[in-house]
Every structure is written in C-alpha cells, then in structure tokens.
Amino acid sequence: MTRSLILGSGSAVRAMLLSQAGVEFEVVTSEVDEDEIKDEFSKSEQLGDTEFATDKLALKLAEAKALAVAAKRPDALVIGADQILSCEGRRFDKPKSLDEARTNLKFFRGKPHILHGGIAIAQGDAIIWGHSDRATLTMRGFTDAFLEEYLARLGDEVLKSVGCYQIEGPGVQLFERIEGDYFTILGLPLLALLAELRRLAAVPA
Template sequence: MTRLILASKSPSRAALLAGAGLDFALEPSDVDERAVEAPLLAAGADPGTLALHLAEAKALAVAARFPDALVLGCDQTLGLDGERFVKPESAADARRQLERLRGRRHTLHSALALAEGDSVVWRTVEVAGLTMRAFGDAFLDDYLARVGDAVRASVGCYQLEGLGITLFEVIDGDYFTILGLPLLPLLAELRRRGGLPS
C-alpha cells in the first residue's frame, strides 16, 4: 500500500494508529484552522461540516508536499445547543468551558479525510454524545489542578483515557470517535485499499 502519513501533531491520534499496528509517518499540517472556518461559519455550517472541511484541508495541505503518500487529516468539533467550542487558550478559558458543559449533553463530531495528491479520496464524520455530571466547584477546582496544562489539549477540556472520565455520567458513542480518530471506519477503508490484511 501507499505510504500512510498522519497530518497531525496529536499524541493520542498517533498512539491510536500505532496501537492498531499501522506503519505511518507524522507530518503535521500548517493549516490556519480559523481561516478555513471563517467562511463556513459565515454560511452557517454545522459542526460536522466544519470538522470535515478542516480534516480535508489538513490532509490536502500535507498531500501537496507528499504527493505519493496517502495522507490522513483529522479534526474534531464540539457543539452544545448550537454553540461551537474550540480548544481553550488558557486555564481560565478551560474553566469557563467546563462550567458551560457541566450537567449538560454535548456532541463531538470527529472527521477523517484521506488525500492523495490534490484529491480527497475518502472521508467520514462520526458522532458521539456525552453528558457531564453536575459536579460542584470544589470538584472542578481539584480536576483543573490535577490535569494542569493538559486541560488545554482538547476541545472539551478532557481526555477520557485519563481523569476526564470522572466528569461524565453518560457517554453515547464510539470510544475512538471521542478520542478524535474514528478507528473502525478508517481500518475498514485501509483494508479495502489493500493496506491491511482482510
């Protein structure tokens, strides 16, 4: 199969691919996400559409540098009652986001796109719904102190594979989708392309 490149600097996405036994290279994209989003937001695009366009833009940006490779672009958006969240820039931003999310259900849209040369050859958007507990301020203080800077690493201010799981009471959806890389549809596509044993 063509060489696989992950167009991401996410350690969790790289760990998921490595854990599944995939051989790949890392080449983060230099896409300006806010610039890609601006016209889409102005047109009223939903979170799934935003995630897909961003995943495609990242895959195509790296594929332009490595035209003989199969490039995987990824993106994830979080929506709550029509409001879109982005990764917090500070601990104070993270606190505000968690205060908005607690006691409520939000939706994660995780998009993947495979590009070869100047074309997107495969895409998917998977959805998960998560309901946070109505935790108190003392719990939130402790959580933020324990996770430290890692709270800014994800759009939801949590990692389910760590302390983030303690924030939740209900999770509906695929675990890999929540982590930002829907692995099962990706593996199915790679098998279809002959890159994995079937």
Template structure:
C-alpha cells in the same frame, strides 16, 4: 488497489492521542503537522453545520500534507464540539477552561470527529462520526482537582477535557464510539486503509 509494499501513510496531525491509537492498532505511519490555519477554514466555512465543519477541517489537513507528499496516503482528522447552539473552541487559559467546564456540567453536547484520506492532492474518502455526551453535575472541588491534574494539556483539546484517565469522571453518559471521542474513529479508518491497501485485509 495500491500495492502494500509501496503503501505509505502519513497522519496529518499533531495529536498524541491519534498517534497512539494508530500505533496500538498496528498501523505503520509517520506524522506531520498539516500547518493549516483552522480559524481561516472555519471563517470560510461558516455556513456549515458543526459535523460538516469537522469533516471540512479534516479534508483541509489531508490535502495540505498530500500536496507535499503526493505519493503517500494522508489521513486528516479534526473535531468540533457543538454545545448550547454554538461551537466550542480550545480554551486559551486554564481559567477559561474552568469556566467552560463549569458551564457544560450537567448538560449534553455533541462531539464530531471528521476524517479524510487523500492521495495525489485529492480526497479519496471522507466522513464524520458523532458522540453524544452528557457531563455529570460534578463538584467545584472535583473540577479544581481535575484542572490541577491535567494542567495546560487541556488547552490543546476542544472542550477542555480528555476522556482518558481522570477525565472519564467528568461524564455521566456517552452515546458513541470511544475512539470518536479521542479524535480518531478507528473502525472506519481501518476499513478505508484496508480498502486502499495500506494495511492487510
């Protein structure tokens, strides 16, 4: 087990939500953009199921940063959204986000959050957690208000929604962990960080 005095954690993510979750949990870390071409990873992993793809993306991000910082523990994370038999990616415009949310309202989808922990350029652990989600049949007026309130931040998240704040009103039911929806399933992450000595057991 790594000596806690030498332990160092890098979060391989630009996500503000993931940074906030680790900060609130009292985990010391620094954040660094992995710089991974997600489209290239998806193209090379077309045979994978959505949950497996989320884990593969997390592994790719953890490995990319670990190769630059071999002495650090690196946490990678990513999400995929499975809807109507296909994968949903980030919207490129608010008009596209509106169309996507309109299509998803009143219907179920699955949100997969992949995780990976790497050190010395190798993945030491990885996994995936899934939330089963159903949007309620919200009105066009509510959708317009939501898009106006959130703005272009919705273009940075898969599915064009954030569960925080007003986004909670988009949903009628969620089966799964709240942290999974936010993009960082905290309980398994904390278990692994304790196991390798990054945080106290």
C-alpha cells in the same frame, strides 16, 4: 504490497491509536490555518441544523489538513482528522487558558455536548474518502470544589483537548453518560478508517 501512509496531524493521541492498531505510518503536520477555514465556513453557513453544519465543518477541516500534506507528498495516502465540540448550538475551540477551561467546564456541567469527528484521506490533489461521526457525552453536575481540584490536578493538560478532558484519564470522572464510539471520542474514528485502509491496500486485509 501496502502503500505509504502519512498521518497529517500532530495529535499524539491519534498517532498512538494508529500505532497501537499495528499501522505503519509517518507523521507530517499540516500547518493549516484552522481559524481561517472556520471563519470562511461561518460566513457561508446557512441557517438550519447547526449540528449538521458542524459535522460538515469538522470534515472540511480534516480534508484541508489531508490535502495540505498530500500536496507535498503525492506519493502517499494522507489521513487528515479534526474534532469540534458543540453544546447548546455553540461551537467550542481548545481553551487558551485555565480560566477559559474553567468557564467552559461550568457551561458544559449538567448538559450533553456533542463531539463531531471528521476524517479524510487524500492522495495528490484529491480527497478519495471522507467520513463523519458523532459522540454525545453528558457531564454530571459536579461541584465547584471538584472542578477546582480537577483543574489543579491536571493543569495545562486540560488545554490540549477541546472539551478540557481526556476521557481515557481522570476526565472520565466528569461524566454521567457517554454515547458513541470510543475512538471517535478520542478524535479518530478508527474502525471506519481501518476498513477504508484495507480497501485501499494501505494495510493488510
């Protein structure tokens, strides 16, 4: 008998990936204050490998989301996930406007950036599994004209992603090279998650 499973995320893409994989689950959003967690993390962060620290932050956010929902539903296994983008040592959040998206895309242009993915499973008041993964994506040197056409075509859709793109759609035209797991890029390291869910008897083995 499989166990009750909750996705503690409002991400339509994460829900789609789990659903398409044949996993039965319900969605309960965590309502965690991500900015507060990020601020606390930044205050305690030690100098050193910024990329490694960003891996830890993504996992910390995933754990916080999972625990917040698991506290309300101790009967279930709760999945929390988060993704952070870093480029040249800077961390980026989802843009709040098209102007901010334009500025960010000009900064990413011609450079590699990293998507740091964190995923965790909680039950009750405990994290029972966690996993981090990275993908590196290099944007091509697109023209300003292409950028304006891209923003006009997608509009507010670009505000839904930290990188201002959906790799499974027109956003793929921004890139010249992609290194990493496709599911990690979409925000849910699915193969590692499914392996753990099988181990936990949450999905058929």
